[in-house]
């Protein structure tokens with residue numbers, strides 16, 4: 222047997238959900254046994270494109286991967302076994318309706334990290350986004366994961382609901398930070414035109430409020446021990462998301478499933494979002510050939526999202542170009558003005574300017 226090439230990460234998309242949330246713009250469909258059966262068959266065929274690879278990190282996202290039955294989950298994990306290294310780090314996304322037998326099964330199947338869609342504990346906003354949950358339920362669930370030995374847990378927080386007050390956000394932050402979790406991902410609510418909430422006339426937060434809410438989150442979580450290592454992601458030290466760091470460090474990764482993307486051998490692929498096409502094994506939608514210039518663009522755009530910023534030596538080694546010299550005209554005033562900072566060989570945003578990263582990316586990249 223030929224030796225496999227080890228790659229950093231593989232993303233697997235499971236689009237099925239038991240219920241559809243009113244804000245959702247992800248690639249998802251209602252759970253149906255018949256479609257799951259056909260989907261897993263197609264997924265197995267698509268996976269074959271990675272027969273020569275094994276992956277250090279495997280992330281199963283959705284949709285709701287835990288909407289699959291015990292047998293379907295077992296089937297999925299058997300399918301991905303050939304693509305694992307000896308101790309692959311497997312993360313799975315879960316919703317609060319996961320049952321104890323599924324938690325036990327996930328442990329047996331080798332899951333090491335769980336990302337739990339909590340979003341908010343405010344019942345008014347849970348109703349708005351058509352999800353059910355409560356603080357006591359989530360606390361019990363986390364204890365159940367911990368009992369099985371799954372001790373690396375992320376919870377998602379959404380803010381920016383129509384009419385949300387700062388006090389309501391702080392109440393959520395208090396409850397989120399009190400849970401036994403190691404990682405918190407935050408999202409300002411965005412609704413796509415295809416979502417129910419959009420059609421009900423949802424209005425996004427104005428920019429001033431969004432900035433204030435974001436600053437409140439950063440300050441509150443820092444005091445609670447969760448440091449910001451990426452614009453929207455907070456962790457206890459040592460619990461940063463290994464998988465997502467693959468993306469932000471601009472490394473290659475595989476991706477299978479509906480709407481999944483991948484970056485292998487200097488090509489970024491995006492899969493079809495049409496379930497009909499996917500079930501007919503027409504996987505690709507489009508691909509982008511990553512030229513040297515495009516790769517530089519990704520390198521800067523992704524790494525400036527990280528608290529430590531762009532590794533200047535890595536950039537030089539990779540592109541045979543000094544970024545500080547290449548962009549001197551644009552960089553000099555921003556550095557003089559303390560908006561961008563050079564520290565320990567990295568170029569990073571001033572910590573207060575993360576919220577307006579797009580402004581700096583436009584200056585640096587266009």
Ligand code: SF4
Pocket residue numbers: 237238240241242245246247249283284285316338
């Ligand atoms: S938000 Fe998550 S659980 Fe809700 S419909 Fe979308 S993918 Fe499914």
